[in-house]
Amino acid sequence: MASHELTATTAKWFDYPVRVHPHHTDYAGIVWHGTYIGWMEEARVEYLRSMGMDYSDFVRLGCDLPVVELSLRYHRAMPMGTGAVVKTAIAEMKGFRMKWDYKIQSHDGKELYLTGRVILVAVDREQGKIMRKLPPVLKDLLDQLSS
Numbered sequence: 001m002a003s004h005e006l007t008a009t010t011a012k013w014f015d016y017p018v019r020v021h022p023h024h025t026d027y028a029g030i031v032w033h034g035t036y037i038g039w040m041e042e043a044r045v046e047y048l049r050s051m052g053m054d055y056s057d058f059v060r061l062g063c064d065l066p067v068v069e070l071s072l073r074y075h076r077a078m079p080m081g082t083g084a085v086v087k088t089a090i091a092e093m094k095g096f097r098m099k100w101d102y103k104i105q106s107h108d109g110k111e112l113y114l115t116g117r118v119i120l121v122a123v124d125r126e127q128g129k130i131m132r133k134l135p136p137v138l139k140d141l142l143d144q145l146s147s
Helices: 033-050 055-060 136-146
Strands: 013-017 067-074 082-095 099-103 112-121
Touching: 013 033, 033 067, 033 082, 033 099, 033 112, 055 082, 082 136
Parallel strands: none
Antiparallel strands: 013 082, 067 112, 082 099, 099 112
16 A cells, blocks of 8 residues: 655745635535645646746647646545645656655644645657656756755
């Protein structure tokens, strides 16, 4: 059984605030499980953007970053109206694979709602094949985030 514990070796967590709106919930007024995945992706994209790399820059470089593995652990339900923060950090960079860790928690850090990990790979948009080597500007940025 895979571990769901976060093992990020960096202190460079990026905080992305969210609030549970009605469209995020199921008919019981609790966050629908797929909503968390959207928030995680938004946090990752905003983290990169805050470091000077907009997702449209990846497209211009001919690079896509599809998710190839996703692991989530739900710790506590989030009812409608709840405010929280999605924290994300690069846990590991190996060649063309990137592991991102996540935790969604209350703003004060006392409630933990979700932990997760996403693994991305770099794909050449034109050829549809895994890039064995990241574009230098992307590699430099990701190395900076993971060190």
